[in-house]
Amino acid sequence: MIKVGLIIDEFFGGAGTAFGGYGFLAREYIAKYIPNEDIQVDVLLGKGSRKLFAEEFKVDDIVAYRLPRYKWSAKRWLKNKNYDIYLSIELTDSYVLINEPNKNKKLILWIQDPRPQYEWDEINTVKLFPEYNYYNQKIYDLVHEWYQQERVKFISQGYFLNQKAIDLYNLAQNVDIEYMPNPIEIDQDFCVKSFEKKNMIIFLGRIESVKRGWLFCEIAKKMPDIDFYVLGKTHREESKNSEIMSNYYSIPNLNFVGHVECEEKIKYLKEAKILVNTSIHEALPISFLEALSYGTLLVSNRNPEDLTAKFGIHVGDVLGDGFDKINLYVNAIRQLLDDEEYRKRVSLEAINYIRDIHDVDKIVPKLRNTIIEEI
Known part of the structure; x- marks a missing residue:
């Protein structure tokens, strides 16, 4: 052996x-x-x-x-x-x-x-x-x-x-x-054509500086008619990260779910229409691949392997703390939500891509x- x-x-x-x-x-x-x-x-x-x-x-x-x-x-x-x-x-x-x-x-x-x-x-x-x-x-x-x-x-x-x-x-x-x-584990029984997704936006990842989760919260604040969910928890420098995020706990349409795994995570991936990534730096996150495997599109300032541009909207570079670029994300989310025919077509393309490359x-x-x- x-x-x-x-x-x-x-x-x-x-x-x-x-x-x-x-x-x-x-x-x-x-x-x-x-x-x-x-x-x-x-x-x-x-x-x-x-x-x-x-x-x-x-x-x-x-x-x-x-x-x-x-x-x-x-x-x-x-x-x-x-x-x-x-x-x-x-x-x-x-x-x-x-x-x-x-x-x-x-x-x-x-x-x-x-x-x-x-x-x-x-x-x-x-x-x-x-x-x-x-x-x-x-x-x-x-x-x-x-x-x-x-x-x-x-x-x-x-x-x-x-x-x-x-x-x-x-x-x-x-x-x-x-x-x-x-x-990526593929749910071969999932059919995005028949599944009714919700007007739900998710953030999936650890709460830490490089992820800039505060930008996701600022986006939620500007879109009160849409439900936003933060899926993840702090680990490194927990007190400082929690202190920053606590400023957003009172936003009515923003939900802090904490760490999720298995069926609970899959439920959010299936139901969400968009995964937003606000990181200052990423390689190719597994969260991108998981989201795309359920036809959940991407909005991000990162564009690894051109996946964000192919299966969502790449908002361009956002350096620094990012507060001056919130509207780039807001406009991208609105664009995807307002064109349901386009979103459904690209969702199917995303699933086919993941099944072909990442199974x-x-x-x-x-x-x-x-x-x-x-x-």
């Missing part, structure tokens, strides 16, 4: 970790679908609190570990585990790789949201509540070192991310990067084959 060490710093709430896009992909798709009779997946959450021994957690049907704090113990533990290959969603922690004693081990690095310094320069235009900057040159240099040693296989969820990864990890312009779109049943065999080929 092939043993895969999945390196991730969050596991969508599992083992006390944060709820976020990387963790959702790791828990709901990789750890859930990739293991079979030939492949075992362990989740590696970086350094733990115990000095000599690893911490072990059972999450769903997967075992997750935090490695010993003492490096020699971590090296010994990894030697005993003897993973055949590592898989990382981006790479936000280097502890596992720097302690891997076998110089022949390889890494499959799934490019999700590479952030070179110029991306952080854009993010840092937000002044109301600056985003925590986790830029870490040592990690990027480590990936470059492994790449020079021919120990890294790059896969990418979006073509538009490849140049950013090349810049971040200092790769050759002709580096081989395999296209590996993020998977989990198509992606899983492809990722398994990549793992096997790299051993």
Whole structure:
């Protein structure tokens, strides 16, 4: 059996970790679908609190570990585990790789949201509540070192991310990067033609600076005849985020639902006509793919893989705190809601696109084959 060490710093709430896009992909798709009779997946959450021994957690049907704090113990533990290959969603922690004693081990690095310094320069235009900057040159240099040693296989969820990864990890312009779109569970029984959607607008994601949730609230304030729902919760810097959002709790048509999962989340995705994304920065959010899979169109200042423009309205760049551009979103929402014939046609096109490109049943065999080929 092939043993895969999945390196991730969050596991969508599992083992006390944060709820976020990387963790959702790791828990709901990789750890859930990739293991079979030939492949075992362990989740590696970086350094733990115990000095000599690893911490072990059972999450769903997967075992997750935090490695010993003492490096020699971590090296010994990894030697005993003897993973055949590592898989990382981006790479936000280097502890596992720097302690891997076998110089022949390889890494499959799934490019999700590479952030070179110029991306952080854009993010840092937000002044109301600056985003925590986790830029870490040592990690990027480590990936470059492994790449020079021919120990890294790059896969990418979006073509538009490849140049950013090349810049971040200092790769050759002709580096081989395999296209590996993020998977989505498809509800084959859902028929958008017969389903009666509501005049409902949703925000789906964590409440934090980079998401600029305050803009969604400002949009709701300007559209009192439409119901707006915030689906998500604070995690990092919770008190500051909550303080900002509490200013909007009294808006009658704005509903703060909190974190949603499974059938509850699907209910909102089905019923909503539009998902609004106000982030200063995004790669290709899984929330976009989930929304489109139910024919829920997009309004955003971000346009990854041209999806917002194809299946909604791209309002253009909105830098800084964004308060001066609220009407761009308001006008885009009105435009989609006022043209029901267009909205229904594009909703169907969106569903067909997701089923063609992002169906989990198509992606899983492809990722398994990549793992096997790299051993």
